[in-house]
Amino acid sequence: MATPTVEPDPGHAGAGSVMSLRVRESLRRDVAVVGGGVIGLSCAWRAASAGFGVTVYDDAPGSGASRVAGGMLAPVSESVPVEPEVFALGAASLRRWPDFAACLTRAGGDPRLQTSGTLVVAVDSGDRAELDRIGAQLSRCSRPVEALSGRQARQVEPALGPQVCKALSVRGDLSVDNRALLGALLAACRNAGVQFRDHRCTQLPAADVVVIAAGADSGALHPLLDRAIRPVKGEIVRLRGRLGTLAPPSRTVRAIVGGRACYLVPRDGGRLVVGATQREVGFDTEVTAGGIRELLADAERVVPATAEYVLEEAAAGLRPGSPDNLPLIGELEPGVLAATGHHRHGILLAPLTADAIVALLRDEDVPPEVVPAAPARLTVRSAP
Numbered sequence: 001m002a003t004p005t006v007e008p009d010p011g012h013a014g015a016g017s018v019m020s021l022r023v024r025e026s027l028r029r030d031v032a033v034v035g036g037g038v039i040g041l042s043c044a045w046r047a048a049s050a051g052f053g054v055t056v057y058d059d060a061p062g063s064g065a066s067r068v069a070g071g072m073l074a075p076v077s078e079s080v081p082v083e084p085e086v087f088a089l090g091a092a093s094l095r096r097w098p099d100f101a102a103c104l105t106r107a108g109g110d111p112r113l114q115t116s117g118t119l120v121v122a123v124d125s126g127d128r129a130e131l132d133r134i135g136a137q138l139s140r141c142s143r144p145v146e147a148l149s150g151r152q153a154r155q156v157e158p159a160l161g162p163q164v165c166k167a168l169s170v171r172g173d174l175s176v177d178n179r180a181l182l183g184a185l186l187a188a189c190r191n192a193g194v195q196f197r198d199h200r201c202t203q204l205p206a207a208d209v210v211v212i213a214a215g216a217d218s219g220a221l222h223p224l225l226d227r228a229i230r231p232v233k234g235e236i237v238r239l240r241g242r243l244g245t246l247a248p249p250s251r252t253v254r255a256i257v258g259g260r261a262c263y264l265v266p267r268d269g270g271r272l273v274v275g276a277t278q279r280e281v282g283f284d285t286e287v288t289a290g291g292i293r294e295l296l297a298d299a300e301r302v303v304p305a306t307a308e309y310v311l312e313e314a315a316a317g318l319r320p321g322s323p324d325n326l327p328l329i330g331e332l333e334p335g336v337l338a339a340t341g342h343h344r345h346g347i348l349l350a351p352l353t354a355d356a357i358v359a360l361l362r363d364e365d366v367p368p369e370v371v372p373a374a375p376a377r378l379t380v381r382s383a384p
């Protein structure tokens with residue numbers, strides 16, 4: 001293990017210890033990753049595979065928003081318009097997913113990448129108009145889509161109900177099983193020599209470089225993030241089809257139901273993840289009756305058979321929101337990197353974020369799509 005030229009501050013790598021972290025590139029060997037969600041684990045695995053000595057600090061790795069997520073890999077989601085920079089990030093990461101998944105399967109386990117695309121569906125006339133806007137947005141982003149009538153959509157996915165009046169087939173979208181992904185990343189990290197510390201950090205650990213990847217809690221770890229990262233609550237339900245019920249759709253269905261977004265992501269074993277509510281209520285992870293009622297009612301309008309399914313789980317998680325919907329990926333100060341603020345797209349953006357963090361650890365340029373996500377934009381904005 002390399003020894004820094006200057007003694008690092010033993011307990012803290014914050015603003016007061018900037019000089020102590022100015023280590024020569026050749027000595028930038030020890031990397032501490034704070035947070036073991038999809039972002040922290042992806043960065044840790046890739047950094048360890050690239051030869052860095054990596055330690056992940058987390059008292060409950062794999063337990064945050066990443067465990068709750070739907071697992072859609074879709075750069076254009078239900079909300080339009082999509083900011084061009086957010087779309088460019090998503091599209092660049094989506095392109096990396098097939099390789100990332102294949103490599104992960106060899107290194108730790110299969111994240112169950114689904115390549116059957118998504119159907120975006122509308123159930124009433126207002127929703128049809130929103131669907132048209134999504135179609136136009138996808139075309140502007142050069143994403144091939146095929147417009148389907150309700151009947152044609154039911155031929156593709158017989159589980160769709162009679163209220164579905166129009167659909168778009170988006171072939172390029174992917175999905176993964178987020179829990180299989182977390183299991184695979186944990187195994188890949190261990191196989192690559194990543195050390196795990198069962199520890200909740202109240203200050204940054206000593207290391208040549210610290211990567212802050214603590215999701216919605218990242219704000220507590222650095223003053224720049226404190227102003228930038230906020231929790232955005234989301235609830236989901238996990239359902240399972242029963243003997244005698246119509247099987248769930250075979251591909252992801254994203255629906256606009258009475259103006260609300262709802263998605264249904266299939267899992268192995270006749271299971272279905274239905275999400276997601278979106279509320280700005282601080283650090284609240286309690287599941288509410290109203291949130292679950294909304295999800296179940298919307299899901300039933302899209303796939304009526306869900307009313308007969310087993311309700312296996314209801315869960316809530318906190319998306320790490322940022323002021324401009326772009327994540328924060330890059331240097332906060334010398335020796336401290338941010339990999340957070342991924343909001344609704346953390347699973348999608350994991351491969352690109354990990355590539356960018358490894359590039360920064362090597363003092364190389366980040367992929368061009370990541371440049372707008374540099375935390376420096378916050379300093380510029382907050383300047384008087």
Ligand SMILES: Cc1cc2nc3c(=O)[nH]c(=O)nc-3n(C[C@H](O)[C@H](O)[C@H](O)COP(=O)(O)OP(=O)(O)OC[C@H]3O[C@@H](n4cnc5c(N)ncnc54)[C@H](O)[C@@H]3O)c2cc1C
Pocket residue numbers: 034035036037038039040057058059060061062063064065066067068069070071072073199200201202213214215216217218233234235236275276277316317318319320339340341342343344345346347348349
């Ligand atoms: C309901 C819902 C559905 C979603 N669906 C999708 C989807 O379909 N597709 C998609 O791309 N994204 C989706 N997202 C968003 C995605 O889940 C997040 O963007 C992503 O999980 C963020 O990952 P993360 O690793 O930054 O944070 P998290 O997964 O929250 O992980 C943070 C980790 O940091 C640890 N930690 C926190 N503070 C500390 C500390 N002080 N010291 C040490 N460790 C700490 C926590 O224990 C946790 O393990 C969804 C989110 C929600 C809530």
